Amino acid sequence: MSPATVLSVVVLAAQPPMRIADPAPPRVRPLPLPAPVVRERPHPRVEVMGSARPVPPGAITRDWPCFLGPTHDGVCAETRLRKRFAPRGGPAGPGRVWQLAVGAGYAAPAVVGERIVVFHRLGNEEVVECLHAERGTRFWERRYPTTYCDRFGYNNGPRATPAVAGGRVYTCGAQGTLHCLDLRTGHVFWKRDLQRELDLRTSFFGVGSSPLVEGGRVIVNVGAREGPAVAAFDAKTGRLAWGAETDWGAGYASPVPATIHGRRVVFVFAGGRSSPPTGGLLCLDPRTGATYFRVPWRSRRIASVNASSPVVVGDTVFASSIYKLGRSGILLRVGPGLTHSTVATTRYGSHWMTPIVRDGHLYGFADSSLVCTDFRTGKEAWRVRTPFGEAQEEDPTQPRSKLGRAGLLWADGAFLCLGEYGDLCWLAMTPKGMKVLSHAKLFHAPQTWTGPVVSRGLLYVRQNEPDRTTRRPRRLLCYDLRGGP
Numbered sequence: 001m002s003p004a005t006v007l008s009v010v011v012l013a014a015q016p017p018m019r020i021a022d023p024a025p026p027r028v029r030p031l032p033l034p035a036p037v038v039r040e041r042p043h044p045r046v047e048v049m050g051s052a053r054p055v056p057p058g059a060i061t062r063d064w065p066c067f068l069g070p071t072h073d074g075v076c077a078e079t080r081l082r083k084r085f086a087p088r089g090g091p092a093g094p095g096r097v098w099q100l101a102v103g104a105g106y107a108a109p110a111v112v113g114e115r116i117v118v119f120h121r122l123g124n125e126e127v128v129e130c131l132h133a134e135r136g137t138r139f140w141e142r143r144y145p146t147t148y149c150d151r152f153g154y155n156n157g158p159r160a161t162p163a164v165a166g167g168r169v170y171t172c173g174a175q176g177t178l179h180c181l182d183l184r185t186g187h188v189f190w191k192r193d194l195q196r197e198l199d200l201r202t203s204f205f206g207v208g209s210s211p212l213v214e215g216g217r218v219i220v221n222v223g224a225r226e227g228p229a230v231a232a233f234d235a236k237t238g239r240l241a242w243g244a245e246t247d248w249g250a251g252y253a254s255p256v257p258a259t260i261h262g263r264r265v266v267f268v269f270a271g272g273r274s275s276p277p278t279g280g281l282l283c284l285d286p287r288t289g290a291t292y293f294r295v296p297w298r299s300r301r302i303a304s305v306n307a308s309s310p311v312v313v314g315d316t317v318f319a320s321s322i323y324k325l326g327r328s329g330i331l332l333r334v335g336p337g338l339t340h341s342t343v344a345t346t347r348y349g350s351h352w353m354t355p356i357v358r359d360g361h362l363y364g365f366a367d368s369s370l371v372c373t374d375f376r377t378g379k380e381a382w383r384v385r386t387p388f389g390e391a392q393e394e395d396p397t398q399p400r401s402k403l404g405r406a407g408l409l410w411a412d413g414a415f416l417c418l419g420e421y422g423d424l425c426w427l428a429m430t431p432k433g434m435k436v437l438s439h440a441k442l443f444h445a446p447q448t449w450t451g452p453v454v455s456r457g458l459l460y461v462r463q464n465e466p467d468r469t470t471r472r473p474r475r476l477l478c479y480d481l482r483g484g485p
Helices: 194-198
Strands: 010-015 046-048 095-101 110-112 115-122 125-132 138-145 163-165 168-172 177-182 188-193 212-214 217-221 230-234 240-244 256-260 263-270 280-284 291-298 311-313 316-320 329-334 340-346 356-358 361-366 369-374 380-384 407-411 414-418 423-430 433-441 453-455 458-463 475-480
Touching (some): 125 168, 125 177, 138 177, 177 194, 177 217, 188 194, 212 263, 217 263, 256 311, 263 316, 280 316, 291 329, 311 356, 356 407, 361 407, 380 433
Antiparallel strands (some): 010 291, 095 475, 125 138, 177 188, 212 217, 217 230, 230 240, 311 316, 316 329, 329 340, 361 369, 407 414, 414 423, 453 458, 458 475
16 A cells, blocks of 8 residues: 555544643632733734725624634635735735734734734743734733754744633643633743653654634643643643543644534544554543544654544545655545444545535545545545646745645635735635636745634735745734625
């Protein structure tokens, strides 16, 4: 079989979680009463560019509280979004509302109500900031020290998107520092040093799996040296609730919840730095950490990770590894007893973006190729290198029109695509092919690998490296998509 292949398929009765005592229960600091008043103030690193339009009548709007959004699948329920950008000769792209100068990191923002939570690194500190989502003013900021250094010379900032639930913010830094903060005030309820407490394995790119809040638990793919591979912490107290699995390291895919045959489960795609490389898909009970089944699925290249989150539709689950050509993805069907069977393996494999399913077909980027795959059979419908042709090898300082390893989001009847060099597109895609509806060059910067976020008609884009044309530094940019056809 191929480099990314089923090493074995193991069908298990639910296996109990690890027996593990909490090595360092955190001290919980209650919110003072009365709660401190936090006033909205101008942000010293925010430049306001204009005002957003009002939300159009009849528009559906939603929060975006965690990685992949409220439904954990990259599908946005928003409507009445603007899909036509300015014509040639006019201002490029949608209207810019504000921009925040940020530090290092790949974490997407989380948006709840009028608040947006931004997680990044400035100097030798990881920073959690809460801003007004439309005005860019700041409510609060919390900082703590970090010494993380990316061994491959990439970005040294946090990778994991914050999760907001029950009025609390949960963040996990690149060194495994887990925080629980109050959304209104930034008060720290509790914190944990997972690197030290659980003896996390050395990884390629630090801790990067975003936390999932499910059933009063904060679930993290930790990859501890002797286990657990996955750990859950009480959302209110931070105490270790359970640990699951022992021998798979942490991947960069984030846990995904689902209801299958009336039972709530969590899928975790584990597998990071190990020799020989190990990892695969876990199906867990989010209440207890019991393992319903595990499917080894990992590229045989040691310098690889499982980074694309599982995709769940009905009783079918898709997972994919990468770094070698061949059958990189696997489609599984889950039976009523939470057993599983392999439906198909696929040529398509996602690097880190989580592909999106619409009308029975899976759409995603396999490195720089955009691919459509039948979600029921695994048969590939089509593949294009990029909508703008092959990569250009001339002057690297000049803007490129290529999407590269892009991210997708489904919103208002079309695909919103953010390319890795700062291209923004609306795409129409069906099993018969794809069409570019509109295209704008937002900036010219590499490593635009953070997925786009849309909430209340506003688009948030993270520019992870300086603009090679304008020399503008790293930014979080807020654009107005409200009120268009």
